[in-house]
Amino acid sequence: GSGQIGGTGGQTDPNNKNLALITGQRGEPFYVSIECAAQQEAAAQGYQLNVQAPEKFEQAEQSQILGGIVASKPGSVIIAPTDDKALAAPLQQAKGNGIQVVEVDTALEDRSIAVTSLSSDNYAGGQLAAQTLVQLLGGKPGSVLALNTKAGTSTTDERAKGFEEEIAKHPNLKLLPTQYTENEPATAAQIVSSTLAANPDLVGVFGTNLNTGEGAGTALSNAGKSGQVQLVGFDASPKQVDDLRNGRVQALIAQNPGKIGQEGVKRAIAAIKGQPVERETKTEMISITRDNLDQQAQYFYKSQC
Amino acid sequence: MTEPLLEARDLVKRYGSVEALRGASFTVHPGEVVALIGDNGAGKSTLVKCLSGVEQPDSGQILVDGEPVSLDSPTAARGHGIETAYQDLAVAPDLDPAANLFLGRELRRPGLLGKLGMLDKAKMRAEATEQFATFGVSLPDLSVPIGALSGGQRQSVAVARSVAWASRLVFLDEPTAALGVVQRERVLDVVRRVRDTGMAVVLISHNMPEVLSVADRVEVLRLGSRVARFNAAEAKLEDLVGAMTGALSQEDAS
């Protein structure tokens, strides 16, 4: 007869001391910071945490990893889904196997699968970036450019979209077509250089993640335009904070990975034990500029656990 | 004399700055063995390639049965019943001897499976075994890829291949160069037998005794053009060598 894959029912064992964390990408500072905090919290509570990550921010490898995790039956999986639709089926299977699903950073479209989500609103992050840029410009007219990574990357797409739609509200700013960098700093640098050559009125750039910001910063400082063209980056890895400090970058939109990691583990444990958890939490996004640099130090990402 | 089966007129073929054929002409009639001889680099292989559709001459005319034709691919030449054993063999080294023998002419299974393209490997292998025996080819293991065979074994396969499929004319470009004494005789026997069935054979060889023993006529190429024609029965070794080296030039006068 016909049936469904992994349709075996399963109950969560409240005494299961194993947790798994699947981040969005291997070696990404934001996720590393989540991992550090999660490891710390799990150890403090006497739980084992198996941390895995796909090589790239892609759903295929992540769902493969998820398959392996589900087979090894942790009590809960804490995951940053790389696609809000594609991971629904494998996460449904996880749930079917009695594994509590906790979403961090991103969330599935289907709200019925996870017990809780601690997700960032990337669209709002993009909006915040635009607002920060407008503030930095102080009414100065000109062109602005957003640098996306790869088309179809849900997080950066959202950020770019939020940015574009917010900028559109300011008629003195001309939005150039959003360019794709393939997540390579060299490509980002080259695009920014070419844009500078073609649009001397460029006044602002938004880099939707670490690598695009990196490339844009290099191109601008190379052209002697650091500070003249306002650069807003995303995330607050140590290098980015340094750049902000020394004026290569004028603002950063930061999330709070330490809090996400810690809270994620806490909720996972609660869910395993059958305790009630809050279904939905939007994690905060804040804008860091040189002026409020020191007040916001708690948002800086960690480089070492 | 009968009408020529294949005739080439004033073929010119250039490779970059090298002129391999400089107005070469050539004739072959049905039922005869023509030897095409000439020094190294005279253009023999190039002529064969032009006449078997592998290369296109830069100028000149090719006639089959007196009609001008364009041999723009090996398939076109094959359509006229022309087969060729190339000097560089042109075999697929990773395939076994039977697969090479039947390359491009695979036997298919009877029935639907055959219509779908399924090969009858057993039959091909059996027929190949027979065919190789005719040429005295002795192969230690029929499943070894042909690239691993000895030079003579490989050449035998290539020659067997061309002779097996020709219906009107077969070009043999130095078919016996790597063959042992026995195998060489077998090939020459086959050449004679093929000729007796009414087919034409063009034999390229540097072995003059061989040429004189098997050919009916001899055409000599030198520096890319035909310089002499002989009736084999009347030709003497010195004449052939003289024509090849340029000591004697008949065609210019004619």
Next chain:
Amino acid sequence: MTEPLLEARDLVKRYGSVEALRGASFTVHPGEVVALIGDNGAGKSTLVKCLSGVEQPDSGQILVDGEPVSLDSPTAARGHGIETAYQDLAVAPDLDPAANLFLGRELRRPGLLGKLGMLDKAKMRAEATEQFATFGVSLPDLSVPIGALSGGQRQSVAVARSVAWASRLVFLDEPTAALGVVQRERVLDVVRRVRDTGMAVVLISHNMPEVLSVADRVEVLRLGSRVARFNAAEAKLEDLVGAMTGALSQEDAS
């Protein structure tokens, strides 16, 4: 008789299930031309490869000047002054004739640049031109890659290469197979001249008249082992053919 320059004893070489050499022995003395003959697939080329370090025999012994040696690479054989013209030529098709002639032995510029590895291309080209002339090789364009040359031209380059560098022994595996009448004579002349300088030459050929005209001794291989040895001056064509085909077996008795 002098001590053998090179001696092979009971070499066995298997390729998968194929036994190419089944206890083959072979001897060559300084200053002699030894012809190695045998049917297609008898194992001649395999024997040459074993004796020039290209292949390792599965068992058996190789002695140079009476000392057992291990020829585990072509470089090892070359160290003993042994050079080889292989049947499959072993040239680099994308390089030009001069580059192939000097492959692995490039001439370098004088002085520092040469020490740094810089080649003296002009000098190599000039020397190559001279060398090819000796063999009667006529090349239309010295900058054409060797892969585009005619079969005979290519073979001439390979033969010139081995003869040019040998100091004690040169193996020529069917060196004249693709050569024209004139070029063949040149090669045989060179073989004799080389022999007269005291070097040894091992000539593989399927052309019996050629063998009898140039060789001092003849060794016959059949199905991977030596079946007969002849003194060329006394040997008759029938004996050689008989030994190759198995009609006559001398070695078993001896």
Next chain:
Amino acid sequence: MSTSQKTSADKPVQQTPDEPAVSLRSRLAGSNTVWTGLVLVVLCALFSALRPDAFLTLFNVQNLLVQAAPLLMLAVGMTFVIITSGIDLSVGSVLVFAGVVSAMTMEALSGGDATSAGWGVIAIGLVAALIGGAAWGLLNGLLVAVARVPALIVTLGSFGAALGAAQLLTNGIDVRTVPATLRTTLGTGTSFGVVPNLVILAAIITLLAMWLLHTTAFGRYTYAIGSNSEAARRSGIKVTRHLIAVYTLTGVLAGLAGFMSLAYFGTTTISGHSNDNLNSIAAVVLGGTSLFGGIGTILGSVIGVFIPAVLDAGFVMAGVRPFWQPIAVGAVLVAAVYLDQRRRRARNNR
């Protein structure tokens, strides 16, 4: 045969007396797949021993097989291309393009939301995926065979272009309504109780490809062209046409993979296939197919698909830290091919 020199074979082809036995044994030992196959078995055994509770479970086996199914389709097509001594870097992008075309077609036919579409729409969606894949394959084939541009350049170009086209069509945003029927039947459904439907489909296609490559004239020509394309041409094989057919076949299989991926993930996953080309090439080479053409088997490619898949799953279960995984995977890949290579060299060092 036209002439009839089949006179008495007075000197029969020399054969070793024990031919059949030797041949079978040596063929097995020398075959490209046995050693890599063995590596696969050893890996499975190893992980089963390490995590018997996790690795050898129905769920894990189902998952391994299902998730490998699209890649397997790509690797099967790639095997044909590589045996002709070509290469196809575009498969991942073609997969995405075909998925997009298929999903958009189904959406359009259902008036914007295909979630509740029926089998008729799904069938048209499948055809759209196959045609979308075939179109890029055909383009690749024409450029490689007719214009004679190196396959690497052609398919690198279409790698970018097909993805660009998919993004143009969707404006870079995934198409997200996929018929629920498709998802629950082909995508995650099983037959015979436990066998996922995707796996059944992939297995059927793979078997057909084996049949095509190893027993038909089409397959024979594929090997011949890769072994010596000039010899193939001189033998009257229509090399140009055949190459076009091979690239088109690969495109069609990539289209099918796109449809499978759509059924499984329920969205077009535009950004997620940039490594598919290297992964499928690696699987094919791991399976013993030579990048220089003329040699290879489908079975080898199947094994080549599963070795990395098993490794990835196994490492996750064994809790190997992510940064160590690529190092370990690299080491195992190299070791597997090394064993295979040594074995083959011992048999036949030509």
Next chain:
Amino acid sequence: MSTSQKTSADKPVQQTPDEPAVSLRSRLAGSNTVWTGLVLVVLCALFSALRPDAFLTLFNVQNLLVQAAPLLMLAVGMTFVIITSGIDLSVGSVLVFAGVVSAMTMEALSGGDATSAGWGVIAIGLVAALIGGAAWGLLNGLLVAVARVPALIVTLGSFGAALGAAQLLTNGIDVRTVPATLRTTLGTGTSFGVVPNLVILAAIITLLAMWLLHTTAFGRYTYAIGSNSEAARRSGIKVTRHLIAVYTLTGVLAGLAGFMSLAYFGTTTISGHSNDNLNSIAAVVLGGTSLFGGIGTILGSVIGVFIPAVLDAGFVMAGVRPFWQPIAVGAVLVAAVYLDQRRRRARNNR
């Protein structure tokens, strides 16, 4: 020469009378680089005409050259590897690894923050980068030449492994203190008023590589091995040793590229080089080097690096919509090689 058959050449080598002239002309026309070079010139002219204010500016030219410098180093190394009929997929990861090792060494020598480090530390950092690159190159070379594992598998393995190792060393977080002196001199400094120092370094290395490949025994052996490695072995060329040297050279150049990238970006950009391998291979093939070995030039690879770079920059300036860009790039790549191919076939259809 040991024997002396240099007797009177009674039949001199036949030569066309007008040899030198013909040879030069035909050599130019037939050379791989002329047609792709022409395409590059045409593209530059086109974009200059479209955006004279932007394309032909000192700023843009400087930028194009500087940003292509690391990729050029990778492509130069790749040229050697591909001429031997090998391939190296690991260059991007080796670049990252070398950058990480170098940056960490400099940090360690300066007690945690290398920003104000002097030339001594920088020199050690350079050496560390070169050694880091050389180590992976050596490993690749050993596995390819000694263990005889296909280069694709070996370097796909080290592609993952080198990146994994870099991530292990840094925990995935970019090393961020790079000596300011290094950044302002090599990274962004210029000499002779306008020539960026990075470009000078890249040009010197490229010229050295041209010299090495086209005039020395090392280069000759590289071609010989790619053309027929068995012939090279039989000619006494130490094929194994040479292959190891070639892969190591490529590793060293990748290490240098990593150092250049460090100087330019001021950080290790760990996650940003996954496309470098295909980009550099494409540049080499675009420049007329055959993937089957034996044929190729450094100059061609230089042109091959700049065609995509000019296209990318030009499209951004011309305001071509992003999704159209990969499609247009693909079309130009294929067209460039097609022209080149047609020209070469006309000259020499062997």
